[in-house]
Amino acid sequence: MSELLRISQRDDETPSQSRARIALTPECLSAAVLVTCKTFDETPVTDVVEELMRQTAAINSGDMTRAENMLLAQAHTLDGLFAKLAGQALVANHLDKMDNFLRLALKAQNQSRATLQTLAELKAPKQIAFVKQANIGNQVQVNNGTQEKPARTRKTKKTQNKLLGVEHGERLDTRAAGSAGGADSEMAALGKKHRTAKPCR
Structure with a gap:
């Protein structure tokens, strides 16, 4: 060469x-x-x-004349191959031969269809639409440009939970006398002599 x-x-x-x-x-x-x-x-x-x-x-x-002619000729060739293989499948004397011929015939038929589909897309290309984003809504803000980094939130020092006035590490004395409630200030805690002999469980 x-x-x-x-x-x-x-x-x-x-x-x-x-x-x-x-x-x-x-x-x-x-x-x-x-x-x-x-x-x-x-x-x-x-x-x-x-x-x-x-x-x-x-x-x-x-x-694109040459490409279109080539695709059409190939589609006709594949269609002829489909007909040839389908005819051989019909006269096959064994089931395995019939199955093989039919498989090859259907492959040729599928390739012929794909070739014609390619030719159709070549003749009439699909239109691709480029649509700009539209955001319509109530109190909606969309930033499609440069994105700014969000401002960092200031870290607050965690305050200790002072529940019932007990510091960390102290045990809560459940037997101590409590102060009168705000709803009925005249009610006072029971004295020691009015308490039950046995504590309730």
């Missing part, structure tokens, strides 16, 4: 660099496969590469 391929060398590259650059182009890689598959008899590889480059340039300029 390299003997038939004509390579144009740039001023800033060596011959090996120019060969590597050309050999790695999509058109050259595709031409290598096409020539290996015996698609062309004695056609020079350079002519195949140049034709692929012309088709690539057409697509880059917005002409």
